[in-house]
Amino acid sequence: MQEQLKLDNQLCFRLYTASRLITQAYHPLLEEIGLTYPQYLVMMVLWEQDNMPVNDIAKRLYLETNTVTPLLKRMEAEGFIARRKGEKDARQVIVSLTPKGRKLEGKASCVPYQMGQAVACRSITEKTAPELFRTLDDLIGTLSK
Amino acid sequence: MQEQLKLDNQLCFRLYTASRLITQAYHPLLEEIGLTYPQYLVMMVLWEQDNMPVNDIAKRLYLETNTVTPLLKRMEAEGFIARRKGEKDARQVIVSLTPKGRKLEGKASCVPYQMGQAVACRSITEKTAPELFRTLDDLIGTLSK
DNA sequence: TACCTTTGTATCGCAAACGATATAAATAAC
């Protein structure tokens, strides 16, 4: 058995698992406000900056448009967002918040705190978090090129 | 705009993105040997310990059996593994490597090294990796309870 | 103007993930 092929020696498996378990932890919180985790990400993008083309949302989330488009259609069907043709560039589809979508920001405001409680553990503290953030940002930067 | 609701302040989004980008980086390597990333994880489990019940594989990967069962069926259809009823406990399904599946370990032996190259970045070194591993293990431990 | 290339979205198909639920075998309770 090659040492490198062992699951316990793999960074990737840890990230994959941590990501999935965190999404699961979000589930009950986001269910309350009627969002899935990827939909919550889209809403965070729009709360920061409304009226964005599909492409910009996709880039911000490191997703492809073929993932984002169906996501947005479901969110439109739920009444959280609206989609309209771009005026300058008719190829673009501009995504904007509906009143319902804007109002959701208030309801979601407690989610980060509640998640903070859920992921609270010895290894992640005020002191160590910035280092972890830098490492992940570096990794994401490397892989997204 | 609430500071905590910003994407850039979220650990979860970083993990989610890093995980996805790593899986994408695996894709061309695993395509060579005919596996998807989750299938590769299952193979790593079996290369370490053959003849495992579905449940044990699922637990090892922190997945549910309703995810693993279809995965295993596809891998069985590809001829990498075999599934048989447990002798002692007729409810169990024991998963074992086929000769083709065992032979794959040799072909996969270069994958960890190649992935190491792909994720190589300033922040992840011989020195910092153990710390990162501990942090993620702690997080996974906390969330999986 | 006509043609070519690029860009922005969308469609299609397949493989995860996972909640909810079903089923059968094993075990416990009575």
Added chain:
DNA sequence: GTTATTTATATCGTTTGCGATACAAAGGTA
């Protein structure tokens, strides 16, 4: 020994994620 409960898998339906591809609008180029 029958009934109830637990346990091990599996089925179903929905949402992601993404490679491959299609298509129309925009921007060159001849």
